[in-house]
Amino acid sequence: MLDLINDWLWGKILIAVLLVVGVYFTVGTRFVQFRYFRRMFGILTSGQAFAGDQHGHLSSFQALMLSVAGRVGGGNIAGVAVAITLGGPGAVFWMWVVGLLGMATSFVECTLAQAYKQSEPDGTYRGGPAYYIARGMGPSWRWLAWLYSLLLLVTFGFGFNALQSYAVATSVNDAFGVPVLASAIVLALVVAAIVFGGVRRIASVADFLVPIMALGYITVALVVVVLNITELPGVLALIVKSALGLEPALAGGVGAAIMMGVKRGLFSNEAGLGSAPNVAAVAYVPHPASQGIIQAFSVFIDTLIICSCTAFIVLVGGVYQPGSAGEWAGVPLTQASLASHVGEWGRMFVSVALMLFAFTTMVYNYYLGENSLSYFGVRRWGLVLYRLLVIALCGWGATTDLATAFAFADVTMGLLALVNLVALIKLFPVARALLQDYDAQAKRSREEPVFDAQRFEQWGVDPRAWTLEEDEAKRLARLKGAQAAQ
Structure with missing residues (x-):
């Protein structure tokens, strides 16, 4: 029954809805992801991006690393390989789209x-779909915010954390022969040390681990590309031809390429599921659109960079044969492909990368669950109980076959996405107004735009959550003065 529901939810409904919504938002924002692509790097290289403000809030860079930690996971290694195996090289093209x-x-x-x-009283922020549903859509929609929070807690806080611990333990066992039970105990202790430190410690762990694991994986992929540079044009041509049905050996497989590429891409980058906004809200930024632009970049990192690394490792190797599934699939295909390029240590490297990706995702999943409990008003003892339960699940999940739990979590995640998409469509006029405000300021000055929360109170925005730094408050005052003079 769960497989049947998942087949309809993910195979037919959500893929179509997410694609249509993606096109609608792209056109409605006047292709914001392309217009501000250069500015993504400008925001990240500014001093404000790397340092929290005087109130102790997290930096936008830390929020970016938190979201990348959640987006980048097993799907970037196993999922891409599965997409290529079942959908052919053309699946990579549709993943990029x-x-x-x-x-x-x-x-x-x-x-x-x-x-x-x-x-929050401790100097941090809270936010996410539950918050913009309740505040932006009005009191009559508060039930939807509660439903979203409940689904988020069940899916990420509990279900996916157990599943990720299973992936970590089995990966370590395959690579190093470490008993699964030993991995479960160590994993539970490490997770305990992190989650009891609160959001700042979670952010600091992601701030440290994510760049290392991402840059390490990218570096190895670049080495593979350089070693096979003469084959790269042919691989790119194969990807495009296969995606469009122009490759004779793969003709007729366009539908499978589109289906697998779209599905794996959506699973990997999570755009539209509402998970990333929970961590995007924790940063101090001078304007909401600034964080929107940075978080758009995290999708680029996940799908266009990390997933492409796996694709190139597989496609420039001699293990995968186009048009035939062969004896390899998933992680083994990526491991065998990398080993064919750099030697047997490549298998171990893939296992370590998968372990790190899954571990950072666990920390991210925990925070999503905590954010749900915070919305419900749970404090102190409730959070302590939740942390203990997550730690126990990390130990238990590592030693248990969780096929049914995984299928159930897929259903709840699909429902989670539908709830979030309803809110996004209804609140898109607000997002567009925020972008227009950002556009107008960016056109007038090279300085980073500053948000005047009082102008958006009619939309349900709370000005008390927008205490600006002294220099940005002065810039806002100058902006208001210039507007008054005009």
């Missing part, structure tokens, strides 16, 4: 998360 469209969707949901965030 989904990634580019997903950047616009991510911009909208993360901009809204910033606009509707709320300030």
Whole structure:
């Protein structure tokens, strides 16, 4: 029954809806992901991106690393290999298309998360779909915010954390022969040390691990590309021809290529699911659209860079044969392909990369569950109980076959996406107004635009969550003065 529901939900309904919404947001924002692509790097290289403000809030770079930690996971290694095996090289092309469209969707949901965030007593922020549903859509929609929070808690806080611990333990066992039980105990202890430190410690772990694991994987992929540079044009041509049905050996497989590329891309980058906005809201930024632009970049990192690395490792190797599934699939295909390029240590490297990707995703999943409990008003003992339960699940999940749990979590994640997409479509006028405000300021000055929350109070934005730094408050005052003079 769960497989049947998943087949309809993910195979027919959600893929179509997410693609249509991605196109709608791309056109509606006037291709924001392309217009501000250069500015993504400009925001990240600014001093504000790497340092929290005087109130102790997280930086936009830390929020970016948190979201990348969640997006980059087993799907970037195993999922891409499965997509190529079942859909052919053309699946990579459609994965890229989904990634580019997903950047616009991510911009909208993360901009809204910033606009509707709320300030916490400990100096941090909380936000996400539950918050922009309740505040942006009005009291009559509060039930939808509660439903979203419940689905988020069940899916990420509990279900996917157990599944990720299973992936970590089995990966370590395959690569190094470490008993699964030993991995379960160590994993539970490490997760405990992190989650009891709160969101700042979670962010600091992601801030440290994510660049290392991402850059390490990218570097190895670049080495593979350089070693096979003469084959690269042929591989790119194969990807495009296969995607469009122009490759004779793969003709008739266009439908499979589109289906697998779209599905794997959506699973990997999570654009539209509403998970990333929960961490996008925690950063201090001078304007909501600033974080929207940065979070769009995290989709680019996940799908256009990390997934492409796996694709090139597989396609320039001699293990995968186009037109035939062969004896390899998933992680083994990636491991065998890398080993064919750099030697047997490549298998171990893939296992370590998968372990790190899955571990950072676990920390990210925990935070999503905590954010749900915070929305429900749970404090102290409730959070302690949740942390203990997550730690126990990390240990239990590593030693248990979780096929049924995985199927159930897929259903709840699909419902989660539908709830979030309803909110995004209804609140898109707010996101567009925020972008127009950002566009107008960016056109007048090279300085980073500053948000005047009082102008958006009619949309349900809380100005108390927008305490600006002194220099940005002065810039806003100058902006208001210039507007008054005009």
